[in-house]
Amino acid sequence: MAVASEGVRPAGAPIIEVEGLTRHYGKLEAVKGISFEVYPGEIFGFLGPNGAGKSTTINMLCTLLRPTAGRARIAGYDLVTQRNKVRESIGLIFQDPSLDDRLTADENLRFHATVYGLPAAVSKQRREELLKMVDLYDRRDQLVRTFSGGMKRRLEIARGLLHYPRVLFLDEPTIGLDPQTRLHLWSYILNLRQQKQITMFLTTHYMDEAEYCDRIAIIDHGKIVALDTPSRLKDMVGGDVIRLRTSDNAVAAQQIKEHFGVEPRENKGELVFEIAGGEELVPRIVEKVTARIASISVRRPTLDDVFIKLTGREIRDEEADARELMRGFMRSRRWGRR
Numbered sequence: 497m498a499v500a501s502e503g504v505r506p507a508g509a510p511i512i513e514v515e516g517l518t519r520h521y522g523k524l525e526a527v528k529g530i531s532f533e534v535y536p537g538e539i540f541g542f543l544g545p546n547g548a549g550k551s552t553t554i555n556m557l558c559t560l561l562r563p564t565a566g567r568a569r570i571a572g573y574d575l576v577t578q579r580n581k582v583r584e585s586i587g588l589i590f591q592d593p594s595l596d597d598r599l600t601a602d603e604n605l606r607f608h609a610t611v612y613g614l615p616a617a618v619s620k621q622r623r624e625e626l627l628k629m630v631d632l633y634d635r636r637d638q639l640v641r642t643f644s645g646g647m648k649r650r651l652e653i654a655r656g657l658l659h660y661p662r663v664l665f666l667d668e669p670t671i672g673l674d675p676q677t678r679l680h681l682w683s684y685i686l687n688l689r690q691q692k693q694i695t696m697f698l699t700t701h702y703m704d705e706a707e708y709c710d711r712i713a714i715i716d717h718g719k720i721v722a723l724d725t726p727s728r729l730k731d732m733v734g735g736d737v738i739r740l741r742t743s744d745n746a747v748a749a750q751q752i753k754e755h756f757g758v759e760p761r762e763n764k765g766e767l768v769f770e771i772a773g774g775e776e777l778v779p780r781i782v783e784k785v786t787a788r789i790a791s792i793s794v795r796r797p798t799l800d801d802v803f804i805k806l807t808g809r810e811i812r813d814e815e816a817d818a819r820e821l822m823r824g825f826m827r828s829r830r831w832g833r834r
């Protein structure tokens with residue numbers, strides 16, 4: 497499988513350097529010798545389906561999981577031999593909430609500041625600054641239990657930044673949140689990058705979310721299959737995406753191949769193919785395909801199309817949807833129980 501070239505490489509020394517990073521769980525090779533670099537101030541995304549190895553990678557980079565092989569440096573510190581230095585340089589925001597909802601927003605931050613050994617005056621000043629930044633200052637003395645999912649995530653972001661890390665790791669930061677809250681949270685993340693020039697490494701399986709990243713590594717079965725900016729990745733698809741539903745897909749596919757030189761694939765009863773200048777070609781397609789056309793659509797490629805092009809599969813599948821639903825359910829139960 498080809499790995500897309502890294503077309504745009506930001507200037508300066510990398511803040512995350514990963515070389516041949518590998519992790520086995522028994523016989524399973526969950527992460528298979530991946531290599532990449534992230535540059536200061538970048539929002540770098542790891543995009544891939546459930547089970548691709550995203551969490552395993554982020555856990556290794558956060559020093560929570562020991563690599564089986566390979567090496568990595570964060571802010572110049574070696575992941576294995578300088579673990580404490582790495583930990584001082586990073587902030588973490590995980591999939592599952594880790595706030596104490598019996599405490600107030602400010603108490604949660606104060607506890608974290610104590611763990612990091614921040615002097616009282618510094619802690620007070622940063623708590624104030626960060627609570628304002630995530631728009632929770634007015635709610636600082638209220639119990640986290642009364643917060644919405646989006647507010648809790650914002651508080652987690654503030655907490656992850658208390659010790660002024662150089663790199664913030666976010667594992668599926670918006671999982672289980674509704675689309676509007678996800679959008680809102682992203683405006684905070686982008687704002688944060690602008691204000692603090694912080695480097696962010698995040699994992700996601702949401703295509704729209706990956707679009708916010710400066711660069712994306714697409715990961716599948718523990719390997720990076722492409723790494724580039726979202727727009728350059730989409731260029732790989734090679735034109736617009738045309739979907740066609742006909743009364744006889746076999747005949748239509750043959751005619752498209754004959755007249756346009758592309759071989760459509762069948763997906764859920766539709767013929768799908770990529771071609772440059774799709775909109776202008778629609779009348780000719782209608783003319784050349786003799787099977788009755790029930791529907792035809794043309795759109796610009798998405799990252800989903802890139803993933804299909806690279807792996808032959810869609811990134812979302814029903815199993816993943818079901819797993820995510822279950823995760824949201826478990827999370828709401830856990831919060832409810834406390």
Ligand SMILES: Nc1ncnc2c1ncn2[C@@H]1O[C@H](COP(=O)(O)OP(=O)(O)OP(=O)(O)O)[C@@H](O)[C@H]1O
Pocket residue numbers: 521524526544545546547548549550551552553
């Ligand atoms: N502790 C573990 N023991 C054994 N296998 C594991 C363990 N953690 C993960 N795996 C396996 O390693 C592979 C990669 O999992 P990982 O959680 O890193 O993927 P992911 O891309 O983050 O997916 P998800 O979003 O579902 O967490 C999967 O096959 C998973 O089942």
